[in-house]
Amino acid sequence: MKQNIMAGLAAVFLLTSCNNNEKMLDSLADYNNARESKGYHFGDKLDLPKEVTENAESITISFGDKETTDLTVSPKFFTLGDNDVVFRIKTKNGEVLNQDATINVFTKTPEQNIPYKIVADYPHDPKNFIEGFLMEGNTVYESDGMENASQLIKYTLGSSTPIIVKQQPAEIFSEGCAIVGNNIYQLTYKNKIGFIYDKNTFEELSKFPLPNTMGEGWGLTYDGKNLIATDGSKNLYFLDINDPSKVVKTIAVGGNSEIYNQLNELEYHDGFIYANVWREPVILKINPANGEVVGTFDFTKIAKQNTKGTEDVLNGIAFKGDHMLVTGKNWEKIYEVVFQ
Template identity: 55%
Template sequence: MKKIFVAAAFSLLLLASCNKDKEILTTLNDYNIGQQNKGYHFGDKLEIPQDVLDYAEAITISYNDKETSDLSIDPKFFSLGENDVTFNIKTKGGEVLQQDATINVFAKDAPKQMSYEIVNQYPHDTDHFTEGFEAHGDIIYESVGLKGKSKIIKYNLGSKNAILQVPQEDSIFSEGLTVFGDRIYQLTYQSKKGFIYDSNIKLIKEFDYPKEIAEGWGMTNDGKNLIVSDGTKFIYFLNPENPSQIVRTIAVASNTEGYDQINELEYHNGSIYANVWQKPIILQINPANGEVTGIMDFTNIVKQNTTGNDDVLNGIAFKGNNMLVTGKNWSKIYEVILK
C-alpha cells in the first residue's frame, strides 16, 4: 500500500510539474504574440513575464546559431525587423523548456514622408522586364530579366535604340546590375552566380554568391562596396575585388514596420534607395544601420503602368539629384524632383 501511495504521489507531482511547464510556455507564447506589434528598439530590455522569471533559474535566447543570456536588444545579436528566436528556460527543477517566438525590432525615429514632382518623361521599351537600372549622365545601363530574354543593354535616355546590348544564355535570369569604376557587375536570380564585365559589356569573369545570399535581386555600390539585396529584409555589402565575401550586413525597418522583399537598389548622396517588390513605394535607407529615413509613395505613377502582378515598379536611378523611376515592361521612365 505504501509503495502505491508513493507512486501515486510522484505521479501527481509529475503531473503538476508538467502542467506548470505548459502554463509557463503558454504564458511566454501569449506574451510574445502580444509583443509583436509593439516591438522593441536597440538598447531596450526584453519584458519577460514575472511568473516566467520566478519559475526559471536561467533564461537564454538562441538566434541564428548564436546564444545569449543577455535579455537586452543588442545589435550584435538582433537585427532590425523580425527575429525568430528560441527561449531556453532552465527551471529550478533542472528541466530545460524551449519556446519559439518572434521579436520585432524597429527604428527609433519615424521616416520622412517624401513628396515628388514629375519634371520629365522618357520612352521605355515595354519588352524590357527591368531588373537592374542605373544612369550615368544620360547613359542608361539596364539589366533585362526572364529566361530566354535576359540581356544587358546600354542606351541614351530618351531613346529605345541600343548603343550596346549583350544577350545572355537561355538558362540565365538576369537581375540587378551596377557600374563600379570601369567594370559592370550583374546578378542572376537563382543561379547563385554573378558576372563581371568590362565597359564594353565583355565578360571578364563569373563569381559565386556568398552562402548567405540565396537569390540575386537588386544591386548598387557606394564607391567602396557592392550593395546587394536578395528578396529578404537584408542588404549585403560585398567586397568588389572578391564579391563572394560579405563585408557587413544590415536589415531594413522603420519605426513601426520591418520590410522584406527588398528589391532594386540605388545609392545616392549617402543613402540607399530601395523599392519593395509589388509595393508602390521607394524607401530611403540609412546604409549604416538599415533604418528607413524616408518613404516615397509612387501609387499614382504605378497605377498608370501596372495591370497585373509582374509589371511592377522596379527601376531606380539618379540623373544629377533627380530620380529616374521605371518598372518592368513600363512604357515610360519618369524623372522626378524629390521634395
C-alpha cells in the same frame, strides 16, 4: 500501500509540473504575440511574465548558432526588423522548455514621407522585364531578367532603341547591375554567379560566384568603396569590389513601425541607399551606416497606372543629377521626379 501513495504523489507532481510548464509557455506565447506588433528598440529589456521568471532557473535566447542569457535587446545579437529566436527555459525542477518567437526591432525615429513631383516622363520598352537600372550621363544601363530573355542593354534616355545589347544564355536570369569605373557588375537570380563586363563594349571580362550567405541575387549598387547587394531579404550585403564573392559586412534594414523584407533594386546616391520593396509601390531611403529607413516615397499612383498583373511591378531606381528616375518591369514609361 506505501507504493500506491508514492505512485499517487508522483502522478500529482507530474500533473502539477505539466500544468506549470503549460502555463509558462502559454504566458510566454501571449507576451510575445502582444509585443510583436509593438516591437522593441535597441537597449530595451524583455520584461517577461512572472509565470516564466518565477519558475525559471535560467532563460536563454538562441539565434541559430548564437545564444545569450541577457534579456536586453542588444545589436550584438539582434538586428533591425524581424528576428526569429528560440526561448530555452530551464525550470526549477530541471526540465527544459523551448518556444519559437519573432522579436521585431524598430528604429526610434519615424521615417519621413518624402514628397515629390513628376517633372517628365520618357519611353521605356514594355518588353523589358527590368531588374537592374542605372544612369551615367544621359545613358541608361539596364539589366533585364527572365530565362530565355535576359539581357544587358544601354540606350539614351528618351529613346527605347538600344545602343548595345548583350543577350545572355537561356538558363541565365539576370538581376541587378552596377557600374564601377569602366566595368559593369551584374548579378543573377538563382544561377549563383555574377558577371563583369566592359562598360563600353559589353565584352564579358569574368565571372564570380555569389557569396554563400546570399540565397539569391536581386539588387546591386556601388557606394564608391563596396558593391552593395540584396537577396530578397531585409539584408544589405556589402561586397569586396576586388572579390565580390566576399561579404565585407551585412546590415539589416528596419523602420520605426514597419518590417521591410524583400528589398530589391538598389541605387546609391549622395550618401544614402535607395531600395524598392518587391511588389510594393514604395522606395526606401536608407542610412547605410546602420540600416535605418529615414524616408519613404509612395509611388502608388504611377504603380497603379502601369501594373496590370502580379509581376509588372515597380522595380527601377536611377538618378539624373539630383532627380530620381523611376520605372518598373514591363512598364512603358520612365518617370523623372524631383523631391519637394
